[in-house]
Amino acid sequence: MKNKKKIEDIPFEEYLRKLEKIVQQLEEGELTLDESVKTYEEGINISKICLEKLNKTKKKIEQLVIEGEEKYSIKPFSEKEGEDTINEF
Amino acid sequence: MMINDKEEKIYTVSKLNKYIKKLFENDFNLQDIWTLGEISNFKLHSSGHMYFVLKDKESQIKCVMFRGNNCTLRFMPGDGMKVKVRGDVSVYEKRGEYQLYAKEIIEAGKGELYLAFEKLKEKLKGEGLFSEEIKKKLPLIPQNIAVITSPTGAAIRDVLTISLRRFPNLSILVVPSLVQGAFAAQEIAKKIDFLNRFFKYLDFIIIGRGGGSLEELWAFNEEILARSIYRSKIPIVSAVGHETDFTISDFVADLRSPTPSAAAEMTIPDKNSLINNLSLLRSKITRAFKRSFELNGEKFSSISRNLRYQRPENKINQYYQYIDEFSARLSSRIKHRIELYGERIKKDCQRLDSLNPWAIIERGYSICRKIPGREIIKRLNQINVGTKIEVIISDGRIFSKVEKKEVVSD
Numbered sequence A: 001m002k003n004k005k006k007i008e009d010i011p012f013e014e015y016l017r018k019l020e021k022i023v024q025q026l027e028e029g030e031l032t033l034d035e036s037v038k039t040y041e042e043g044i045n046i047s048k049i050c051l052e053k054l055n056k057t058k059k060k061i062e063q064l065v066i067e068g069e070e071k072y073s074i075k076p077f078s079e080k081e082g083e084d085t086i087n088e089f
Numbered sequence B: 001m002m003i004n005d006k007e008e009k010i011y012t013v014s015k016l017n018k019y020i021k022k023l024f025e026n027d028f029n030l031q032d033i034w035t036l037g038e039i040s041n042f043k044l045h046s047s048g049h050m051y052f053v054l055k056d057k058e059s060q061i062k063c064v065m066f067r068g069n070n071c072t073l074r075f076m077p078g079d080g081m082k083v084k085v086r087g088d089v090s091v092y093e094k095r096g097e098y099q100l101y102a103k104e105i106i107e108a109g110k111g112e113l114y115l116a117f118e119k120l121k122e123k124l125k126g127e128g129l130f131s132e133e134i135k136k137k138l139p140l141i142p143q144n145i146a147v148i149t150s151p152t153g154a155a156i157r158d159v160l161t162i163s164l165r166r167f168p169n170l171s172i173l174v175v176p177s178l179v180q181g182a183f184a185a186q187e188i189a190k191k192i193d194f195l196n197r198f199f200k201y202l203d204f205i206i207i208g209r210g211g212g213s214l215e216e217l218w219a220f221n222e223e224i225l226a227r228s229i230y231r232s233k234i235p236i237v238s239a240v241g242h243e244t245d246f247t248i249s250d251f252v253a254d255l256r257s258p259t260p261s262a263a264a265e266m267t268i269p270d271k272n273s274l275i276n277n278l279s280l281l282r283s284k285i286t287r288a289f290k291r292s293f294e295l296n297g298e299k300f301s302s303i304s305r306n307l308r309y310q311r312p313e314n315k316i317n318q319y320y321q322y323i324d325e326f327s328a329r330l331s332s333r334i335k336h337r338i339e340l341y342g343e344r345i346k347k348d349c350q351r352l353d354s355l356n357p358w359a360i361i362e363r364g365y366s367i368c369r370k371i372p373g374r375e376i377i378k379r380l381n382q383i384n385v386g387t388k389i390e391v392i393i394s395d396g397r398i399f400s401k402v403e404k405k406e407v408v409s410d
Helices: A012-028 A032-056 A079-085 B012-026 B112-126 B154-166 B184-198 B223-231 B248-252 B260-269 B271-305 B310-328 B331-355 B356-362
Strands: A060-067 A072-076 B035-045 B050-055 B060-065 B082-092 B097-107 B144-149 B171-176 B206-209 B236-240 B255-257 B367-370 B388-393 B396-401
Touching: A012 A032, A012 B248, A012 B271, A032 B271, A060 B184, A060 B388, B012 B082, B035 B060, B050 B082, B097 B184, B112 B223, B112 B248, B144 B184, B154 B171, B154 B206, B154 B260, B184 B223, B206 B260, B236 B248, B236 B260, B248 B255, B248 B271, B255 B260
Parallel strands: A060 B171, B060 B097, B144 B171, B144 B206, B206 B236, B236 B255
Antiparallel strands: A060 A072, B035 B050, B035 B082, B050 B060, B082 B097, B367 B388, B388 B396
């Protein structure tokens, strides 16, 4: 936790790679009991993190309305309204 | 043919041809014209000039394209090619043959837009805008994406439907834009820049529109848009509907797809299959872990034998703790095996106990040692009468002196 990267900053695919490596390590059976317990715990933990990552985002469909060089607003997307709000600079 | 003797005028051959040539050259209908036909008998002479015949079903005309003109060709002409040739019709006096002097050749069916496209493509390629090394990677699990396209076309509908079907909890920002006409390229470019300023967190941006004619898709072939895609720190996915050709945007983008729907398919992962994959990995881990537990159990008993004088109980307690923690997760079969190993270790400990010298002394045996040196006395020749000795018994030591030695004979 101290000097490690935050979970949010590590991409899903990196965790997936770790998980695959853990499967490989455990399947090779070269680990001591202590190590395999630790590795197993880590694997379960990572698979939880992966699942959390998949469920983290909330569904949202929004539309950007540009109101000037630096100004904008965001509103829910609606296909009908879209036509009038094509904004030109 | 009527011959009038009085007014008879005799030409030389060269004068005649010169006259005919003038006729051709004074006729505007034969100067700087486009002719459509198929190339045959094409020859590139070592001088660099090109000679060929342009023909259609019924007729043919000789053509020449001099080196000074053909060096700007963007392709190498060849027999059978349908082309449009721009040039003048004139006479080659030496042979008395008229021919088409070509200044420009383009492949038929490809007009000026095509030429402009080819030119820009070469230019940007030369500047390195298409190079593979600068292409940014898209994350496997996108969370926030933006789509720059017409808010009313089929394109946006397709992208939304497919994306949300594949990954239901996705955050999509729709950025409405013109996608055809004279201002479209500039507008898309500005919106890419805008997103780069205020929406840096986006995982990527899809830009695109549904299929159309080359003219309708033209915005995606313009330099201003190409430059903006190149500038973008956020990865860009080009999704312009077209079947065969590419657009300039396709070449500059970090990822290109043939349609907006395809862009969604390519960039948005299927959540269900990801979850299936995860649970597969998880069950693999559990299976492999159980197996390694069994393997380790075997090692375990041999290790415990070597632990005799190192208080094996500590280690055992540690393992018991692990076993307690994980036994819940393990099948009863494995649990049973581990308990068996635990039993074995207990027995090993009891055996250890029986080897402990203190246990023997407890039963009435004692140990004699010489006082200086603490050498354990096993033979009479180690001592003399008068040697000081200590006798170790279960609750203390007796200090004494040897008074007599006697050999015990059987």
